[in-house]
Amino acid sequence: MLPKKKRTGTNPARPGGSSAKKGSSINSIKPSGKRDDSFFDLVHAVARQIPRGRVTSYGAIAACLGTRLSARMVGWAMLSAHQVEKPVPAHRVVNRVGLLTGKHHYKPPGRMQELLENEGVKVKDDKVVDFARLFWDPAKEL
DNA sequence: AGCCTGACTTTGT
């Protein structure tokens, strides 16, 4: 989501460095501590840095990683986020309109909203209130 | 190998 950011004609596509597509496996869940720097781990890392009481969007994370066009993959990464033991505040990640699209993936669907409200984020109709204000841009704040 | 699906986004109508 880059409302003001000009669309650089040259699509950054892959700002070298972030995308290390080699042996990309979701099996990054290695208790041994040896985890591949796959796309998923990067997403987890960013998601984990979301300040409490703030929210962000998949696209923001994707853009931060340079894969703005692959926001979907961020969602995929969130799936693994539930598998891993590491604390990944997936509830702080919503779609660009602030809709809790992933609430249905929680054990109790309402858990996501509860977690958010518990952090001070008001949710109305599966939608984050004042989303624009609570929005946290990893590319900017990070 | 191909084909389909998916916690999304952007652009155009």
Added chain:
DNA sequence: GACAAAGCCAGGC
């Protein structure tokens, strides 16, 4: 603001 289409990458069949 809403709807439709295209693009993205990874995983499962």
